[in-house]
Every structure is written in C-alpha cells, then in structure tokens.
Amino acid sequence: MLATQSPWxxxxxxxxxxxxxxxxxxxxxSKSPLSGSTSKGTVVIGSANFPENELLAExxxxxxxxxxVKVTDKFNIGSREVYYPEIKKGAVSIIPEYNGALLTTSVxxxxxxxxxxxxxxxxxxxxxxxLEMLNSSSALDSDSVTVTQxxxxxHHLTSASSIAALKPYAKTMxxxxxxxxxxxxDGPAGLKARYGVKFKAFDALDESGPLTIKALQDGKVQAADxxxxxxxxITDHFVTLSDPKFNFAAQNVTPLVYKPAMTPTIISTLNAIxxxxxxxxLLAIDKAVIVDxxxxxxxxxxxxxxEGLPS
Amino acid sequence: MVWxxxxxxxxxxxxxxxDNAFLGLVPPLIGLIVAxxxxxxxxxxxxxxxxxxxxxSAIYALPSLALFVVLIxxxxxxxxxxxxxxxxxxxxxxxxxxxxxxxxxxEPTRQAATAMGFGDxxxxxxxxxxxxxxxxxxxxxVAVVSSISLASVGQLIGVSSLGYFFIDGxxxxxxxEVYVALVLVLALALVCxxxxxxxxxxxxxxxxxxxxxRPATAWLGGAPWRV
Amino acid sequence: MGFFTYAxxxxxxxxxxxxxxxxxARVLQHLGYTGLSLLVxxxxxxxxxxxxxxxxxxxxxxxxxxxxxxxxPTLGLLIMMAVLLGFSALTxxxxxxVLAIPPILVNSCEGVAGVDPDLKDAALGMGMTQxxxxxxxxxxxxxxxIVLGLRTAAIFVVATATIAxxxxxxxLGRYIIDGLAADNYGEVAxxxxxxxxxxxxxxxxxxxxRRLIVPTGLRSQGKGPR
Numbered sequence: 050m051l052a053t054q055s056p057w058x059x060x061x062x063x064x065x066x067x068x069x070x071x072x073x074x075x076x077x078x079s080k081s082p083l084s085g086s087t088s089k090g091t092v093v094i095g096s097a098n099f100p101e102n103e104l105l106a107e108x109x110x111x112x113x114x115x116x117x118v119k120v121t122d123k124f125n126i127g128s129r130e131v132y133y134p135e136i137k138k139g140a141v142s143i144i145p146e147y148n149g150a151l152l153t154t155s156v157x158x159x160x161x162x163x164x165x166x167x168x169x170x171x172x173x174x175x176x177x178x179x180l181e182m183l184n185s186s187s188a189l190d191s192d193s194v195t196v197t198q199x200x201x202x203x204h205h206l207t208s209a210s211s212i213a214a215l216k217p218y219a220k221t222m223x224x225x226x227x228x229x230x231x232x233x234x235d236g237p238a239g240l241k242a243r244y245g246v247k248f249k250a251f252d253a254l255d256e257s258g259p260l261t262i263k264a265l266q267d268g269k270v271q272a273a274d275x276x277x278x279x280x281x282x283i284t285d286h287f288v289t290l291s292d293p294k295f296n297f298a299a300q301n302v303t304p305l306v307y308k309p310a311m312t313p314t315i316i317s318t319l320n321a322i323x324x325x326x327x328x329x330x331l332l333a334i335d336k337a338v339i340v341d342x343x344x345x346x347x348x349x350x351x352x353x354x355x356e357g358l359p360s
Numbered sequence: 361m362v363w364x365x366x367x368x369x370x371x372x373x374x375x376x377x378x379d380n381a382f383l384g385l386v387p388p389l390i391g392l393i394v395a396x397x398x399x400x401x402x403x404x405x406x407x408x409x410x411x412x413x414x415x416x417s418a419i420y421a422l423p424s425l426a427l428f429v430v431l432i433x434x435x436x437x438x439x440x441x442x443x444x445x446x447x448x449x450x451x452x453x454x455x456x457x458x459x460x461x462x463x464x465x466x467e468p469t470r471q472a473a474t475a476m477g478f479g480d481x482x483x484x485x486x487x488x489x490x491x492x493x494x495x496x497x498x499x500x501x502v503a504v505v506s507s508i509s510l511a512s513v514g515q516l517i518g519v520s521s522l523g524y525f526f527i528d529g530x531x532x533x534x535x536x537e538v539y540v541a542l543v544l545v546l547a548l549a550l551v552c553x554x555x556x557x558x559x560x561x562x563x564x565x566x567x568x569x570x571x572x573x574r575p576a577t578a579w580l581g582g583a584p585w586r587v
Numbered sequence: 588m589g590f591f592t593y594a595x596x597x598x599x600x601x602x603x604x605x606x607x608x609x610x611x612a613r614v615l616q617h618l619g620y621t622g623l624s625l626l627v628x629x630x631x632x633x634x635x636x637x638x639x640x641x642x643x644x645x646x647x648x649x650x651x652x653x654x655x656x657x658x659x660p661t662l663g664l665l666i667m668m669a670v671l672l673g674f675s676a677l678t679x680x681x682x683x684x685v686l687a688i689p690p691i692l693v694n695s696c697e698g699v700a701g702v703d704p705d706l707k708d709a710a711l712g713m714g715m716t717q718x719x720x721x722x723x724x725x726x727x728x729x730x731x732x733i734v735l736g737l738r739t740a741a742i743f744v745v746a747t748a749t750i751a752x753x754x755x756x757x758x759l760g761r762y763i764i765d766g767l768a769a770d771n772y773g774e775v776a777x778x779x780x781x782x783x784x785x786x787x788x789x790x791x792x793x794x795x796x797r798r799l800i801v802p803t804g805l806r807s808q809g810k811g812p813r
Contacts (some may be wrong), residue, residue, distance in 0.1 A: 098518070100531050125527065126437055126518035140436055228768035253765055258531040263673050294628030342362065342534045344369050421742055423749040423760070428777030429767050505658045512660040513750065516767070526663045535670045542663045551656030559588035 057132045067097065091119040092310055095132055095141035098125045099256035100345075101190065101278060101335050105145035105302060107349040112318050114357035124282030127231045128256075129155055132229045137177055142310035143319070148172060149184055150192065150235075156233045162342065163295035169303075181308050183319050185301035185327035188278075192219040192226070193289045194246075195275040196263055203289040212290045213244040217274065220249055225264045226274030235296050249271070278328065280336040302326055317360070325356040361516065362536045367576060373525075377544055380419035380521040382507030384552065387443050388500055391450025400484065403465070416452040424513050433471075434518060442514035449510070457499025461492025490563070497560035503555060505549045522548075562576030594780040597773030608761070612780065617758040617785065620748045624683035625741055633687045633733060637694025640729070641721055649696055656689040661747050681752045686747055693762040694736025698729030730801045738793035745786050749778075759785070 092113065096106035103124045110120050123141060126132040133155045135141045148168045152160050152175075162171040165185060172182050176302065194212045206214055215222065230236040232252050241247045252269065254260040257276040264270045266285065277280060277289060305318045333350050337343045353360035366373065391449030402409040427445035435441045465488045473483045489496075522541045529537030597603065598722045604610050617718050664682040672678045700723050752760025762778025767772075 057565070068517075095518075098527070100528070105526075123437060123518060125515065125524065128767060128768045130769070131432070131517070132437075136439055163368075212603070228765040231765065232771075233771045253761065253768075259533045260519050260669070267674060269674060340397075342365070342532060342536075347368075403757045417790075418783060418787070421746060421783050423746050423758075423763060423779055423782050425750060425767075426763050426775055426782070429763065429775045430772065430779070433772065444812055501654070502657065507653060509658050509660045512662050516662075523662060525658065526660070530666045530670060534672070535667070538663060538667050538670060542660070542667065545663065546655060546658050550655060553658075553706050 089211050091121065091122055092142040092315060093121045093134065093140065095126050095144045096124040096147060097129065097132065097144070097256070098127050099258065099276075100339050101276070101331070102145055104334060104338050104345050104349060106143075107345045108322060108353060109143060109145065109304065110321060111349050111356055111360050112322055112353055113345070114315055115353075117155045118312075118315055118318075128227065130281075132228055136305060136307055137179060139179065139307045140310060142307045143315075144180070144305050146303050146305040147190060147300035148182060148303045149300040151182075151339045153227075153235050153298055154233050160298070161295075161297050164300050165299040167349075168298050168301075170236045174218050175305075181306050181311075183316060185302045186302040186314060186323035188326040188331040189300055190278040190302060190331065191292075192230070192301040193277050193292070194224070194240065194272050194273045195265070195287045196272050196281065198288060199272060199288040206290065208286060208288050208291060210290055211244070211293050212240065212246060212296070214290065215246050216244065219246045220267075221249045222248050222271040223252050223269070224248040224263055224274075225252040225254045226268030227256045229336050230274055233296075239296045243296045246254045261263055278332045278335050280332065280340045283332075283336075284340065302331065320322065321358055322353075361539060362534075364373065365536050366540060373540070373544070376520055376522050376541075377548060380508060380511050380523075380545065381548060383442060383446065383514065383519075383521055384576050387446035387507050388450040388454070388503035390443075391454050391498070393407060393450050394447075395454035395458045396489070397537070399462060401430060402455070402459050403462045412455065416455055419448055420452040424510055425516060426513060428517050428519075430471045437518055438552040439519055441517065442519045446507045446510060450507060453506070454496070457496050458492065461495035462488055462516035463493060493563050494560060495564070497556060501553050501556045504552050504559060508549045508552060509538060509545060512531045512541075531586045540580055565578070591780075597771075597777035601640075603777070613759050614781065615784065617745070617748055617760075617782075620679060620683060620751065620758055621741065621744045621789075622678060624687055624744050624748075625737070627680065628684045628687035628691055628740060628744075629737060630735075631684070633695050636692045636733075636736075637699050637721070637726070637729070638763035639679035639692075639739045640696040640701075640719075640723060641700030643700065646696060646700060649693065652690050653693050656686075659686065661686060661750055665751060671711060679685040679748075683744050683747060683751075687744050690735040690743065691733075694732045695729065696740070698732030698736075699725045701732070721779050727802050731797070734793060734800060737796070738790065741789045741793065742786050745782065746787055749782055771794070796807045 057134055073271055076246045094106050094110045094113075096102045106124055107123065110122055114120050126135065130153065132144060136221060149162075152162060152168050152172055155163045156172060156175050160168075160171050160175075162168045169182065169185060175183065194215070196206065201210075204214075204218060224237060224240075226236065227357070231253060231269070233239075233291070237248055237251050252274070253262065257274065261270075261273050261275060262279075262281050262285065265273045265275070265287065275289065281287065282289060302350060303323065306315075322331070330352070334348050337351075338345060350360045398412065402412055422445075427448075428441055431441045432567055436446065453513060469491070470483065470488065473487045478487065511519075511521040514527060515521055515527050516525030520546050525537040525541035529535060529541070598610075639649055661682065664685065665679070668678045669684055700719075706724060706728070707720060710720050715723065748758050749760035749763055751758055752764040759778050759782050762774050762781075766774030766776075766778060
C-alpha cells in the first residue's frame with residue numbers, strides 16, 4: 050500500500066505546474082491581488098455601478114491612456130456610499146461624479162445650493178482637502194420623479210407639472226428607486242419636506258436600470274427615480290415631473306479627483322472632455338450602450354474621436 | 361441572442377474569465393494549506409475537532425455577500441476582499457476532507473511506517489497524506505468548483521469576474537452577456553474539475569488497478585453546497 | 588467596531604422590528620422563499636432520487652451532473668430568470684428550486700443505492716417484492732441520508748435567498764443589499780447575523796426531523812457534514 054517511490058517528486062512537479070498556471074492567470078489578470086493607494090502618475094479610475102457611469106469612466110480612461118498616463122480601472126464599485134470613502138483615501142483617484150448629488154448626499158446634507166454655480170461653490174468650500182472637483186460639463190443627469198405616460202394622462206400631468214402635483218395621490222403611490230435613495234436627503238424625506246409629497250412606500254430597485262423601468266411599466270411602482278439621461282424615458286414615453294424647488298440639485302457630470310494623484314496632463318485632459326460633453330451627447334451615447342448594446346470601449350472611443358479628443 | 365457580441369468583445373471576455381479563474385483557484389489552495397495543519401491537529405487531539413467543525417459550519421452558513429461587504433472596511437476594494445471569504449469557505453470544505461482522509465489511513469499502515477523508522481513528520485508527508493489524497497482531492501474539487509461559482513458574487517462589490525456580465529447584461533437588458541457568462545462559468549468549472557481529477561490520478565498511481573470498484577460518489581454524501 | 592458591535596447596535600434599535608421592512612416581516616418573507624422552494628425541490632428530487640437509487644439506472648449520469656450543478660452561479664441564474672420573466676414568483680422560485688434539487692437528489696439516490704447488497708439479497712430471498720424491498724428495507728435505511736440531503740439543501744437555500752434581494756426581492760437579503768448601497772455596516776452585519784441564526788435554526792429543525800423520521804437504530808449514521 051505504501052508508494053514505492055517518494056511522493057516528493059510528484060508533489061514538487063505539481064507545485065511547479067500550479068505556480069506556473071497561477072502566474073499566468075495573475076499576469077493575465079488586470080489587477081494585483083492587493084489594492085493600495087496609487088503612486089504619482091498612475092491613476093485608478095473608478096465608476097459607480099450603472100452603465101452611464103462606467104461609460105464616462107471608460108472615456109476618461111481611454112483619453113488618459115492616449116496621453117501616456119498609466120491607468121488602472123476599477124469599475125462598478127457600487128453606490129457613492131461605497132466608493133466615496135475609497136476616493137477620499139486615495140484608493141481610487143478619479144471618478145465621474147454628479148456635483149449636486151455628491152454635495153447633498155456625502156459632503157453637506159443640509160446644503161440648499163441649487164444651481165450649478167451654487168453647487169460648485171459649495172463643493173469647493175466643503176470638500177475634504179484631499180479631493181477636488183474639476184470643471185463641470187454642461188451635461189446634466191439628475192435623479193427625478195418620473196411616471197408613465199398613462200399615469201400622467203390619467204392625472205392630467207405633463208413634464209411641466211411640478212412634483213407637488215402628486216400630493217393628493219401620493220398616499221396610494223409606491224415610489225421606486227436605487228436602494229440608497231431611501232436614506233438620502235433628496236429621497237422620500239426631501240420630497241416630503243419640499244413638496245409635501247409623502248409616498249405610501251419605497252421600493253428598492255436598481256440604478257435606473259431594467260428593474261426600475263419594468264417596475265414602472267408593470268405598475269409595481271407608480272413613480273420612480275429614473276435618471277434623466279436614461280434612454281428609456283424617450284423610448285417608453287415616460288413623463289419626468291419638474292423640480293422647481295431643486296430637491297435634486299443641479300447634477301452636472303464632473304470629475305471628482307484625489308488631489309495628490311493629479312498631474313497637469315490629467316487635469317487638462319479631463320477638463321477638455323468636460324468642455325465637450327453635453328446632455329444631448331450623453332443621452333446619445335447612453336442609448337448606444339444601453340439600448341443598442343454596443344460595447345463601452347467602442348462607444349467611448351467613438352465619442353472621443355468625434356469630439357476631436359485623444360483616444 | 362447576439363452571437364456577434366462574442367468575437368467583438370473577446371478581449372474583455374477572456375480577461376474576466378482569467379480573473380474568475382484566479383479567484384476560483386487561489387483561495388482553495390490557501391484553504392488547503394491551512395486545512396492540513398488544522399486537520400492534523402484535529403486527528404491528533406480528537407477533542408478539538410467537534411468545536412472546529414461547528415465553527416466551520418457556522419462560517420459556512422454566512423452569506424458570501426455579507427462577508428465581502430464587511431471586509432471592505434479592512435481590506436478595501438481589491439481581490440483580497442473576495443479571496444479571504446472564499447478561502448475561508450474552502451477551508452470549511454477541506455477540513456473534514458483532510459480529517460476523513462487522515463483517519464482513513466489504516467492503523468497497521470501507520471504502525472508499519474513507524475516500525476520502519478519514519479518519524480511523525482515524515483510519516484505524515486510520505487505516508488498519511490499521500491494515502492489521503494483521493495479524499496482530499498475530492499474535497500478540493502468541491503472547493504474549486506464552488507469558488508469559481510461564488511466569485512461571481514464578488515462583482516457586486518466591483519471585484520471583477522465573469523459576474524460582471526451578469527450585472528451588466530442585466531442593467532442593459534442584454535441577455536446575451538448573461539447566457540455567455542453562465543456557459544463560461546460552467547465550462548471553467550468543468551475544466552478545473554477535470555484537471556483536478558487528472559491531478560488526483562497522477563498523485564495516486566497505486567490506485568490505478570483499484571479504480572472502478574469504488575464509485576466516484578465518495579464525496580457526495582454530505583459535502584455542503586454553497587452560495 | 589467589530590462585526591458583532593455593528594450588528595448588535597443595529598439590531599437593538601427598535602425601529603428595525605416594526606413595519607413592512609422590519610425584521611419579523613423580512614424573516615417571514617425569507618422563510619417563505621426557503622420553505623416553498625425546499626418543498627417543491629423535495630417533491631421532485633426525493634422520489635426521483637429513490638427511483639434512480641433503487642433501479643440503478645442513470646446513476647452515473649447523476650454523479651456527473653451533480654458536480655456541474657455545483658458550479659451554477661446563483662447570481663447568474665437569478666439574473667437570467669429576472670431577464671426572462673421579469674417580476675413573478677417564478678423568478679426566484681425556479682433558481683432556488685434548481686439549486687436545492689441536487690443535494691436532495693444525490694443524497695436520496697445514494698441513500699437507497701448504498702444499502703448493503705447482502706440485506707437486499709436477504710430481503711428478496713425472504714420473498715419480498717421489489718416494492719416491498721423498497722418500502723421495508725431500502726427506504727428506512729436511506730432516511731439518514733435523505734434527511735441530510737434536505738438539511739443541506741435547506742441551509743443552502745437560506746443562504747442563497749439573500750442574493751435574491753439583488754433583483755429587488757424581499758427577504759433578509761434586503762438588509763445586506765440596502766445596507767451595502769447605503770454604506771450602513773450595521774444593517775449588513777445585522778442582516779448577515781440573522782441569516783446565520785436562521786441557518787442554525789434550520790439545522791436544529793432538521794435534527795428534530797431526524798429524530799422523528801429516522802429509525803432509532805440508524806441515528807448514529809450520516810450526522811455531520813463530510
């Protein structure tokens with residue numbers, strides 16, 4: 050029953066084979082097993098866990114790579130509540146942000162800043178010293194309170210109607226949105242404070258993705274937080290109610306960066322991108338990725354090329 | 361089902377497959393390395409085994425997602441946050457395998473080795489562990505296949521694996537990605553399983569004549585399944 | 588703050604225990620998902636496993652299939668169902684049943700097939716029919732493994748059902764997913780702790796089932812996880 054030759058040779062051979070295989074896999078793998086903060090000149094580009102944000106991060110990544118910056122990507126980290134602590138300590142260096150949302154959810158929950166100028170000024174004053182917002186683009190992607198065409202018609206609402214118009218019906222309505230919306234200041238609490246709209250319940254869905262769209266279509270929720278550049282607003286004829294009291298502060302796409310990792314090249318590249326990004330443009334590339342299912346890198350490269358930026 | 365998506369995106373598909381393979385293979389190995397001394401201790405000092413086993417069962421019942429999230433605070437957003445729980449789960453599977461394997465060594469065999477002058481350590485590595493190999497490999501197969509499948513849950517905290525295609529395919533309402541990733545996960549698991557079976561055979565040449573008598577179901581009895 | 592500190596802080600806040608999102612409601616939802624899936628899986632897998640074990644046909648295929656089955660990523664399956672079916676009870680029922688079937692099926696099969704051939708010979712020699720053989724000899728002897736299979740599947744489903752929250756379902760996974768989204772570790776830790784307690788409760792439940800179903804003489808078999 051005993052092996053007649055020492056098993057060591059076999060185990061040793063096995064050990065070598067395993068190490069070689071793992072080495073291959075590790076080299077192929079884009080990340081090192083340990084994540085740490087970055088050295089100067091290398092940047093980690095993160096994104097939140099929804100397609101538009103991943104697309105924006107891809108645009109940043111391609112442009113920076115084209116300029117010779119060493120880029121590592123860490124996409125789909127999660128909600129802001131998860132990635133914000135990481136960028137604060139430098140584990141992530143750049144992330145495409147929405148200035149108003151960043152302000153009211155993570156930096157100053159009591160802020161009443163509403164317009165782009167006010168929001169950016171407030172951020173400049175209150176962001177922690179390691180962080181900085183670069184130039185804002187004109188592209189806006191805000192949270193919203195959106196209903197179906199059928200609901201709007203039945204209750205005589207149009208996109209010009211304010212959220213306050215829902216007040217009489219809110220008690221019978223379920224409001225759907227991303228899970229983190231439930232506790233955010235501009236979520237149900239903010240809607241109640243500013244418009245007197247108190248929904249019957251909140252349904253945690255996803256980041257304005259298929260769950261939210263389906264829930265709205267199927268009537269599982271009667272109103273939902275559909276991000277304003279979601280292509281299905283157009284294809285499904287949803288009606289987004291207006292927000293005159295700025296419950297949702299202006300949300301321009303703006304790069305949030307970790308100052309110690311920045312170089313002049315990086316800053317100028319990102320600002321050049323922001324200068325060219327418009328709401329219409331963003332909506333178009335969102336549609337390409339979300340509805341037409343084109344690949345993120347192809348759409349990102351295409352946009353950069355069309356705008357005459359390095360890719 | 362959009363077939364053209366596959367060749368168009370082959371680079372990232374392959375990338376994520378490698379990432380998944382890494383996450384599926386390294387943690388079980390780590391689990392094995394820890395399981396061996398723990399298993400030896402459990403056999404040597406019998407009273408330690410029941411509490412260790414209970415602890416292992418409790419840990420195994422933890423939802424993987426919860427463990428990943430709790431670790432973010434300590435290990436950040438990198439692979440380590442997923443690898444540690446996976447290694448822990450693998451350990452929970454491998455500890456009973458190692459113990460069963462070691463206990464399965466016939467007493468006359470151990471005594472014969474001692475009589476031949478083998479010290480404790482040498483007997484462990486040259487006699488007891490080799491004889492335990494089939495049982496340990498069976499446990500390793502379970503651990504590897506489970507880790508490959510579980511790694512996809514790590515995508516929920518941004519640690520890349522084939523799970524990326526589940527999430528992205530879902531968010532963009534693009535079932536093609538989901539189907540392809542499902543097939544790839546299964547294929548990856550199958551390939552790794554076959555490799556382990558081959559490795560097991562290589563390491564146990566003395567069993568070549570015996571094979572066919574014991575069914576391959578030795579590991580199926582109660583080896584836990586896992587999410 | 589450690590895992591337990593976070594968890595207890597969250598659990599001790601009384602608001603967690605009330606309302607539609609409260610702990611009792613979510614535990615019930617979770618048990619609902621678990622119980623129904625387990626029932627359906629058992630109804631399919633126990634008879635099927637017994638038949639395969641008794642006749643011996645298809646046993647090899649079952650063994651090969653079982654290992655592949657273990658590889659099915661739950662998250663992927665859940666998402667596939669959500670993509671195909673949208674919001675319906677089947678969206679969560681099918682994946683949970685699919686994932687619960689293998690342990691039950693395999694253990695039922697092995698339980699029956701593993702009966703000592705000498706005993707089977709003796710029974711047939713005594714004039715028993717195949718059906719009597721199954722009923723009086725094989726089934727009673729198979730009960731420890733069948734119960735083990737059910738128990739394994741139950742714990743498995745309890746843990747899996749947490750991921751169902753990712754596709755906007757209820758249950759205890761809601762605490763983990765929502766806590767993750769809101770960076771509220773207390774919620775995540777508390778939710779996880781409850782799932783573990785639930786899993787332990789399930790183990791106790793099946794220990795009770797063992798006592799009821801498994802004949803006294805066999806109780807020492809098939810106890811712990813292998």
